Amino acid sequence: MTDSEHYQKLKLELRRGVLILAVLAELREEHYGYSLRKNLMSQGLDIDEGTLYPLVRRLEKQSLLTSEWREENKRKKRFYQLSDTGKDVLIKLSEEWRKTQTTLNEILKY
Amino acid sequence: MKMINNYLNSFESYLPEDTKTEVRAELESSILEQTDDMESELGRQLNQLEQEQLLLKIGHPMRVAAAYLPNQELINKDFYPAYKKSLYTALTVFGVLTILLIVPFNLFKGEVIGSLISIVSSLLETGVWVFASVTFIFYLMQKNGVSLEQIYAWSPKHLKYSVKKVPLSRFETGFEMIFEGLFLIWWNNLFNAESLIIDSELVQNISMSPEWQSVFWVVNVSVGVSILLNFYKLIVSAWNNISIVTNIIIAIADIVIILFILQFEQLIVIESVEIGSLDWKVIGWTIQFNIKIFLTIISMMAVWDIYSGVKKLRA
Numbered sequence A: 001m002t003d004s005e006h007y008q009k010l011k012l013e014l015r016r017g018v019l020i021l022a023v024l025a026e027l028r029e030e031h032y033g034y035s036l037r038k039n040l041m042s043q044g045l046d047i048d049e050g051t052l053y054p055l056v057r058r059l060e061k062q063s064l065l066t067s068e069w070r071e072e073n074k075r076k077k078r079f080y081q082l083s084d085t086g087k088d089v090l091i092k093l094s095e096e097w098r099k100t101q102t103t104l105n106e107i108l109k110y
Numbered sequence B: 001m002k003m004i005n006n007y008l009n010s011f012e013s014y015l016p017e018d019t020k021t022e023v024r025a026e027l028e029s030s031i032l033e034q035t036d037d038m039e040s041e042l043g044r045q046l047n048q049l050e051q052e053q054l055l056l057k058i059g060h061p062m063r064v065a066a067a068y069l070p071n072q073e074l075i076n077k078d079f080y081p082a083y084k085k086s087l088y089t090a091l092t093v094f095g096v097l098t099i100l101l102i103v104p105f106n107l108f109k110g111e112v113i114g115s116l117i118s119i120v121s122s123l124l125e126t127g128v129w130v131f132a133s134v135t136f137i138f139y140l141m142q143k144n145g146v147s148l149e150q151i152y153a154w155s156p157k158h159l160k161y162s163v164k165k166v167p168l169s170r171f172e173t174g175f176e177m178i179f180e181g182l183f184l185i186w187w188n189n190l191f192n193a194e195s196l197i198i199d200s201e202l203v204q205n206i207s208m209s210p211e212w213q214s215v216f217w218v219v220n221v222s223v224g225v226s227i228l229l230n231f232y233k234l235i236v237s238a239w240n241n242i243s244i245v246t247n248i249i250i251a252i253a254d255i256v257i258i259l260f261i262l263q264f265e266q267l268i269v270i271e272s273v274e275i276g277s278l279d280w281k282v283i284g285w286t287i288q289f290n291i292k293i294f295l296t297i298i299s300m301m302a303v304w305d306i307y308s309g310v311k312k313l314r315a
Helices: A003-026 A033-042 A049-061 A084-109 B002-013 B020-042 B048-058 B061-066 B080-107 B112-143 B170-192 B216-236 B241-262 B280-314
Strands: A065-072 A075-082 B195-197 B203-208 B268-270
Touching (some): A003 A033, A003 A049, A003 A084, A033 A049, A033 A075, A033 B020, A049 B061, A075 A084, A075 B020, B002 B020, B002 B048, B002 B061, B020 B048, B080 B112, B080 B170, B080 B216, B112 B170, B170 B216, B241 B280, B268 B280
Antiparallel strands (some): A065 A075, B195 B203, B203 B268
């Protein structure tokens, strides 16, 4: 495996956990799949459909999200939003993220 | 649009029945929106190549669908260490049992290749059954939600002392095991052969000398133990100090036995010394000489085994 391949693999691993937090945070506002993906991409988080949509479905199964099918612009779309449980989890995860970020920044200084 | 539709049909075919309609609808809506965005940017409809690029970026329908499927591993990573350990233990136990049951029946068949094929196929059959059974048991445990705490129940004070392991090549061990198996079969056939067929008409009675016959079981036990040790090494694929020392002891025993055999004045007995035009003294001497060369090669292999064993112990 080349250095670049190692880097790509590790980058994916590093991003995997962070993606959940980003998706939960973004779904404080209602979104359907494509609009969620576009929003994340516009903020610099590139994520493909094959990763995002199954992730959103898993989070919904875990009762962190609620969803409903609605028609918009003559197209049926599934809209997702953070549930009450999801809101609590997001607060806790955000706090954890900040702690981790502070710790890591300290470690990365050296 | 035909290409997109084909893609979605293929994607749908890999999804579970209960979710396929809505998962397809969600991906379809996403693809069509992307198409709309790209078309409004270009000011025209997407051509075939652009549609193809879009679908290629999403990925193979089977891979995309796989992300929606539950439990895609037969044995998941939490169960895997316990599964691997159980599989190795079961393979060792059943492998040794198979060798103990099958080898004695094949030793006296009188057909080296046939016996070897029979032993190897029995071992393979046992291996497949053990692999399938252990995998199935672990799959059921996983499916029925057996607690991992139960499987990995442990206490630091009950941990056994484990010896340091040195990696070893399975190829070398397998090769050594096959060689020993062939030798064992040859050895037993040799002692059970009552006559040697020289050609279709002339049959000359040849038997082992009483001295040589006296070491029959000693050799069988020594090589048998070595095969079992190699089988264990083949499964574990590592040396520890105990297996290295055992290997050295077996090699020393082999050398002692071979030196003992080489001192015999006569290895074979030919009933009538001269028949027809054949000089049986010369033939007898040639056979004995070849056997001695063969035994010397084996003893040299044993010396090498001792040397590499000592080197491993020192490392």
